[in-house]
Amino acid sequence: MDGSIIVQTDMDSTFTVTQLCKEFGVTPRALRFYESKGLLHPGRESTRRRFDQRDRARLALILRGKRFGFSLAEIGELLDLYDTDNSQVSQLTRTLEVAGRRLEMMRMQRDELTVAIEELQTQMDIVSGLLDEKKTS
Amino acid sequence: MDGSIIVQTDMDSTFTVTQLCKEFGVTPRALRFYESKGLLHPGRESTRRRFDQRDRARLALILRGKRFGFSLAEIGELLDLYDTDNSQVSQLTRTLEVAGRRLEMMRMQRDELTVAIEELQTQMDIVSGLLDEKKTS
DNA sequence: CTAGTACCTGACGTTAACGTCAACGTCAAT
C-alpha cells in the first residue's frame, strides 16, 4: 500500500443529483428539465448523472437568473454567452443589453406594484372606515 | 320643463359586448370567459348578451382586481361578498382579510423585486467595468 | 332573396416550468 487512506479518487468534486438538489433546494425533475433545455450538461457514470464544478456554477447562475425574473430561455442565452468567450467585447455588450432590458422591466413592475399597493391600501382604509362606523352604531 | 328631448327609451343603459369591450379595452372572449366563471351575469336578448349597469360595475371591479394581482377566482370571491350584503360586518371583515393578505404579498413581491434590482444593477456595473477595461486596452 | 354585420357556442391550442406517474436499471449490502 502506498500508505494512504484512499477515500476519493476524485476529490476534484463531482456531484450527484440529490447532492445538488439538497444544496440548492431544487428537485431532481428540475435538474433534468434544465438539462433537457440545454442549460446543464452533466456526464454519465453508467446511466447516472454526474455534475461537475462547471455545472454547479451554471446551476447557481440559473437560479440567480430566475430570481431576477429571467426566463429559462433568456438564462440559456446568457449562459451561452458566458461560454463562448467571456472576454469578447461584443458578448459582454450583448449581455448588458439583455440585462438592461430586464432591469427596465423590473423597475416598471416595481413601480406598478407600488402604485397598486397604494391604491389597495386606500381601498382598504375606506372599507375599514365603513366597518368602524358599523361597529360604533 | 319636462318637455325634454327623448333620445332613448332606455337611457337606463344596457350594453352590448363590443361596447363594453371598447370602453374597457378587453376582448369579447374575455367577457365570455368572465361570464363562464360566474363573474358576470349578462341577460340575453335572443341569444345576444346584454350587460346592465351592474355588470359594467362588476367588470370595472374585475379589471381593477386584476391590476392588484388578484386571481379571477379571488375576484369572484370578493364580488360575491359585495353581492350578498355589502353592509354585513362579517363580509367586510372577510374582504379586509383577503385584501390584507394580497397586500402583504404585494409588498413582499415589491421588496424582493427591489433587492433583485439592486443585485442586477451591481452585476451590470461589474460587467460594465470589465468592458471599459477591454476597451481602453 | 341575399348580403352583411354582429354575435353565438363549442372545443382545442397556447405558455412556462416543472409535477407526477409508470416501468425499468444499477449497485451495494444482506
Place this chain on the structure above:
DNA sequence: ATTGACGTTGACGTTAACGTCAGGTACTAG
C-alpha cells in the same frame, strides 16, 4: 437471490387566462 436506495427515461398532467378557429344564428338593409 433479494431487498433497498438511488437513479433513469418517457410521457402525460397541471395552472391561468384567455386566443383562435370552425361552423351556425339573428336581424337589418337593400
